[in-house]
Amino acid sequence: MQAEDDEVSSEVSVALVSAAAGATEHGQRRQAACFNFFFKRGTACDADGDLEPPRRRLAKRRRGRVSPPANGCEEHEDTNAGAVLTVSLQLQTTSTVALCGMQVWGAALLLVDLIISRMHCFHNHVAVELGAGAGLPGLVLAKVCRRVFLTDFADDVLRQCQQNVSLNSSACCLVRRLDWTHALEEDSDQFTPGDESDEFSWRSTDLADVRRCSYFLAADVIYSNEITEAFIAQAKRLLLAESCPAERQIFVAVDQRYNFTLPECTTTSREYDHFVDLLVGLTAYKQERKADGYIGDVRRIKCEEMRVDESMEQHSAYDRAHMRLWRLSLAA
Numbered sequence: 001m002q003a004e005d006d007e008v009s010s011e012v013s014v015a016l017v018s019a020a021a022g023a024t025e026h027g028q029r030r031q032a033a034c035f036n037f038f039f040k041r042g043t044a045c046d047a048d049g050d051l052e053p054p055r056r057r058l059a060k061r062r063r064g065r066v067s068p069p070a071n072g073c074e075e076h077e078d079t080n081a082g083a084v085l086t087v088s089l090q091l092q093t094t095s096t097v098a099l100c101g102m103q104v105w106g107a108a109l110l111l112v113d114l115i116i117s118r119m120h121c122f123h124n125h126v127a128v129e130l131g132a133g134a135g136l137p138g139l140v141l142a143k144v145c146r147r148v149f150l151t152d153f154a155d156d157v158l159r160q161c162q163q164n165v166s167l168n169s170s171a172c173c174l175v176r177r178l179d180w181t182h183a184l185e186e187d188s189d190q191f192t193p194g195d196e197s198d199e200f201s202w203r204s205t206d207l208a209d210v211r212r213c214s215y216f217l218a219a220d221v222i223y224s225n226e227i228t229e230a231f232i233a234q235a236k237r238l239l240l241a242e243s244c245p246a247e248r249q250i251f252v253a254v255d256q257r258y259n260f261t262l263p264e265c266t267t268t269s270r271e272y273d274h275f276v277d278l279l280v281g282l283t284a285y286k287q288e289r290k291a292d293g294y295i296g297d298v299r300r301i302k303c304e305e306m307r308v309d310e311s312m313e314q315h316s317a318y319d320r321a322h323m324r325l326w327r328l329s330l331a332a
Helices: 011-019 097-102 106-117 136-141 155-167 206-211 225-240 270-284
Strands: 030-038 065-067 076-078 082-092 126-130 147-152 173-177 215-219 249-255 259-261 266-268 286-291 294-306 323-330
Touching: 011 030, 011 082, 011 106, 082 097, 082 136, 082 155, 097 155, 106 136, 106 215, 106 249, 106 323, 126 136, 126 206, 136 147, 136 215, 147 155, 147 206, 155 173, 215 225, 225 249, 225 270, 225 294, 225 323, 270 294, 270 323
Parallel strands: 126 147, 126 215, 147 173, 215 249
Antiparallel strands: 030 065, 030 082, 076 082, 249 323, 259 266, 286 294, 294 323
16 A cells, blocks of 8 residues: 555556647646546537437547647538547646645546446436546536536645646536535535635535435545545445435446555455455444334335446546446436
């Protein structure tokens, strides 16, 4: 397990630096980039940049790419590539482990693929991205959702995320601070009106949206046991909250990273294995509702691994070899 002050670079950052060869100074940590997502034939964006269902056949698409922005970023239709959704970001090309959210990691691209494949489900809904970091999946969600909350904890990460919201003119996105060790519920301290000068504190007007939120999403939040345990505890509270709608789902995209470890003397994926163990414990838990001394309905959580294969369109260039996608929801 890496220390919080260790320097790390994501595979997306490495590709970003390579694509911008000669465009940045040596050793520069901050980078502007456009992420282009090329849709399958027939998908398009309307004049407001919102995703639309297929209406007509378009030219053959190309694989997505990561490149520095030229004259800003927008949603458009490329006659050579088909429909294109472009998200502009300011991000770090390297960071400490503690601030790894200032980079874009591979699982975020898988989460974007999920969003685009289910854009009809997200349409006009409220969604919350947990551990949003630079905010890439949430900014894609903003094209179809009525309201998107991009949540994280560290000040530097939140400020960068807010810059990216402004950069993409995503009026429906709100950046909020979320501590996974505290409940995100209507009676939570996180909804107590705070310092008005803190633009990332929760507002009373956020409550109604969060209460009826059906979709929570997270990417690459599994990299230390402590954070994983806090995340699972938060997921449990979100699904078993009194105000939880029956259709609420939590999607988690994970890169199953392998490292050589001792004493095994072989490559293992300890962090991911711990995550799966916690999911097993989550499915074994049951909550009994009591009223007037009598046990009412019993609620359980269902955790299922989703298929990541050719059936899910890939809209940008990244390696899916060790990518995993999970859905957490209330059992029927």
